[in-house]
Amino acid sequence: MKIFHISDLHLCKLYKRNNIIKTRKLLKHFVENKYDHLVITGDISDNGNPEDWVYLRKLLLSYGIYDKNLVTLTIGNHDIYGGVQTALDILSFPSRCLNTDYLLKVKQFYNVFADLFIGSSASFPNLFPVLKVVNDVAFIVINTIDFYGKILNPFASNGKVSSTDYSNISGILNNPLIKDKVKIILSHHHFYKNNVESTSSYSSIWNSIEKHTMKLRGKKKLIKLFSKGNINFVLHGHSHELKSYERKNILFSNAGAAIDNLNDNLCSGILINTISANIEPINIHLSEDLPFYSLKPVYNY
Numbered sequence: 001m002k003i004f005h006i007s008d009l010h011l012c013k014l015y016k017r018n019n020i021i022k023t024r025k026l027l028k029h030f031v032e033n034k035y036d037h038l039v040i041t042g043d044i045s046d047n048g049n050p051e052d053w054v055y056l057r058k059l060l061l062s063y064g065i066y067d068k069n070l071v072t073l074t075i076g077n078h079d080i081y082g083g084v085q086t087a088l089d090i091l092s093f094p095s096r097c098l099n100t101d102y103l104l105k106v107k108q109f110y111n112v113f114a115d116l117f118i119g120s121s122a123s124f125p126n127l128f129p130v131l132k133v134v135n136d137v138a139f140i141v142i143n144t145i146d147f148y149g150k151i152l153n154p155f156a157s158n159g160k161v162s163s164t165d166y167s168n169i170s171g172i173l174n175n176p177l178i179k180d181k182v183k184i185i186l187s188h189h190h191f192y193k194n195n196v197e198s199t200s201s202y203s204s205i206w207n208s209i210e211k212h213t214m215k216l217r218g219k220k221k222l223i224k225l226f227s228k229g230n231i232n233f234v235l236h237g238h239s240h241e242l243k244s245y246e247r248k249n250i251l252f253s254n255a256g257a258a259i260d261n262l263n264d265n266l267c268s269g270i271l272i273n274t275i276s277a278n279i280e281p282i283n284i285h286l287s288e289d290l291p292f293y294s295l296k297p298v299y300n301y
């Protein structure tokens with residue numbers, strides 16, 4: 001299977017319109033090249049606005065790929081808590097996070113993309129992890145977003161997998177149905193050895209603060225579990241760069257710089273061939289103007 005991996009779309013009609021153009025370019029590339037599956041690993045919305053998810057759903061529909069056999073996605077910290085877009089947002093961010101109903105946000109996200117999860121096995125009570133089998137591939141979609149906490153997670157960008165989710169992931173990996181499948185984890189957070197390796201898209205001050213607060217707590221334990229469960233690939237984003245690396249014989253792909261890459265005319269993805277275990281970065285220049293896709297608000301989440 002040829003999987004096109006993109007991440008961190010950070011869609012936002014008000015502040016980041018170029019991200020919409022880049023996303024469209026990537027979807028067009030996916031369709032034109034007839035890849036088998038598209039994976040998006042979170043931060044679909046920049047500011048946690050469900051309308052941005054609905055917008056992506058409309059884009060997928062408009063390209064004829066809103067289909068569970070063609071697209072799988074997971075949730076990012078910006079989808080739940082949003083981010084900082086103006087200087088004033090820095091001041092209001094903590095109270096905004098405190099007022100966010102985390103579980104409701106996860107439910108809304110799942111509902112907006114419900115058609116992509118139909119026939120998959122969701123978990124009780126947190127919906128994630130989800131097991132979705134497409135042909136010879138088993139996608140295990142996990143939620144790595146930690147709850148906001150003034151001290152432990154002040155920028156809402158750290159990750160954690162709850163103990164309930166951990167045992168549900170373990171249960172999925174022991175499911176005999178996926179024994180002979182290529183097993184792929186979809187995570188938002190990265191598994192770097194050193195957290196300073198990671199970068200984000202904000203101003204340099206915010207960036208230097210955030211890169212120390214983007215870690216996934218308990219990642220060693222998770223990698224051990226993945227290794228025991230014979231996971232082949234882990235696809236993620238969160239840190240805005242394009243790279244692949246290996247841990248315990250598992251190939252990791254980070255497509256976090258698909259859109260947010262300091263170049264207004266460049267978007268990227270990572271092409272993963274599950275048969276040859278090949279991982280290849282794809283860079284696409286925005287050389288042509290695309291007609292703007294108009295969005296009418298839909299309130300069905």
Ligand SMILES: [Fe+2]
Nearest residue numbers: 043076077238
């Ligand atoms: Fe993120």
